[in-house]
Amino acid sequence: NNNNNTPPANTNWILPRGIPQRATRHLETMERNAQMQKRTGTSGAAAIRNRDAQQPPSVGTYNAILEMWGYSDEMHYSSMAESIFRRAFQSVSSSTTTTTAAGSVGSRGNGGGMVGLVEPNADTFRIMMRAWCRVGAEDDTDAVDSRMKTKNTNNRGTRKTGSAMFNATGHLMKMQELLEQDERKEFEPTLEDYLVLLEAWGRVHDKKHSARRALSVLLKMESLYINRLTDIRPNTDCYKHVLRILSQSNPHHTHNPSNNNNNQKNSNKNSNKNNNKNNNNNDDNNHHHMGKEASHLLLAMEERALLPDSDCFSYAIRTWCNHATASSITVTENDNDRDRSRQRIRQERVMEEAGRADDLLGRMEEMYHRSSVVLVKPRTEDYNNVIRAWSRCVLDGAVQRAEKRLTQMENVRGDDDDDDDDD
Numbered sequence: 001n002n003n004n005n006t007p008p009a010n011t012n013w014i015l016p017r018g019i020p021q022r023a024t025r026h027l028e029t030m031e032r033n034a035q036m037q038k039r040t041g042t043s044g045a046a047a048i049r050n051r052d053a054q055q056p057p058s059v060g061t062y063n064a065i066l067e068m069w070g071y072s073d074e075m076h077y078s079s080m081a082e083s084i085f086r087r088a089f090q091s092v093s094s095s096t097t098t099t100t101a102a103g104s105v106g107s108r109g110n111g112g113g114m115v116g117l118v119e120p121n122a123d124t125f126r127i128m129m130r131a132w133c134r135v136g137a138e139d140d141t142d143a144v145d146s147r148m149k150t151k152n153t154n155n156r157g158t159r160k161t162g163s164a165m166f167n168a169t170g171h172l173m174k175m176q177e178l179l180e181q182d183e184r185k186e187f188e189p190t191l192e193d194y195l196v197l198l199e200a201w202g203r204v205h206d207k208k209h210s211a212r213r214a215l216s217v218l219l220k221m222e223s224l225y226i227n228r229l230t231d232i233r234p235n236t237d238c239y240k241h242v243l244r245i246l247s248q249s250n251p252h253h254t255h256n257p258s259n260n261n262n263n264q265k266n267s268n269k270n271s272n273k274n275n276n277k278n279n280n281n282n283d284d285n286n287h288h289h290m291g292k293e294a295s296h297l298l299l300a301m302e303e304r305a306l307l308p309d310s311d312c313f314s315y316a317i318r319t320w321c322n323h324a325t326a327s328s329i330t331v332t333e334n335d336n337d338r339d340r341s342r343q344r345i346r347q348e349r350v351m352e353e354a355g356r357a358d359d360l361l362g363r364m365e366e367m368y369h370r371s372s373v374v375l376v377k378p379r380t381e382d383y384n385n386v387i388r389a390w391s392r393c394v395l396d397g398a399v400q401r402a403e404k405r406l407t408q409m410e411n412v413r414g415d416d417d418d419d420d421d422d423d
Helices: 019-040 044-049 059-070 077-089 122-141 162-180 191-203 210-226 236-248 269-303 310-333 340-370 380-391 398-422
Strands: none
Touching: 019 059, 019 077, 059 077, 059 122, 077 122, 077 162, 122 162, 122 191, 162 191, 162 210, 191 210, 191 236, 210 236, 210 269, 236 269, 236 310, 269 310, 269 340, 310 340, 310 380, 340 380, 340 398, 380 398
């Protein structure tokens, strides 16, 4: 255990197997002796004569055990750490304790009644958050070996890391709650805590909830700063993480009627048709919502004097282009949608989404030509994404806009070649 009970800076460090179990057995012995001493009332000279009499485990002791599990190579290491956390810090009084995704946490005061003998500190929540974030990060980096890919006994499939990230977010939310409601400054999350959580959400393979969760963490971070509860404010890296997650989210979750109710296709044809229309309406709203959020984040960065770089603009452009592509697929592949007026509305939406991406690319070009310090420069990928979005639209003017972007792309490439020759 280090002196300040903080997690190791190098998260790639892995503790060998066997050590966490041995340390946990010693911890359980300390807990049993402390409970026995409490029940028998052994104290003073009698306690000194009793070799088994020990001081109850401190919060530093629990943090050390949690840290061992959080950075170990054991199977279900995060679940074991969570089990110890709940056993050590859970309160028997629900009236003075708030329950989150991280579980109930022991309250202050004599009326709370602690199952454990200590109260968690900020490092306790940080260790647990990082342990769960490590589970979420392993899912997308292929760092999980065969022991983590085995199926559960209840035949629910492989281990889901989305729930791990919900647990990690729950621990950070508890720190925010203690800071906001109880005004306990010692539980103030650091900038590194936010960056670790946002980066881990970006690595989760299942992007269904990543975008919205990362966005909510960023907005809560900004809210605490505006209310003067913390001096920590989102920086460029925080916005960049969220923009990257938005660009990676899959906006096309349309319902395919051929995959469901094949045996009852004729009898439930009208019912399925209505359900598909409702699902498509919800998907369209989600598409548009995520694109707007990306644009709002860029605007918020500029209002806070945070200059977006090329990556930030590229992520926003990709988000809008993904939405345009998904909207066009909905029109061409949905066999149940035969309404021409509705298809027209869909194509107008594609036109708008491609136009939003094109506008962002235009801003990049303008910033590149006007600024003496190159912070933003359009890339080939950006032009390709915008041209791809225009190619999905069948309305008049879309092909001409795509052709115009291709010409501008060639001109920018030619200018770069001339600059290289001058150098």
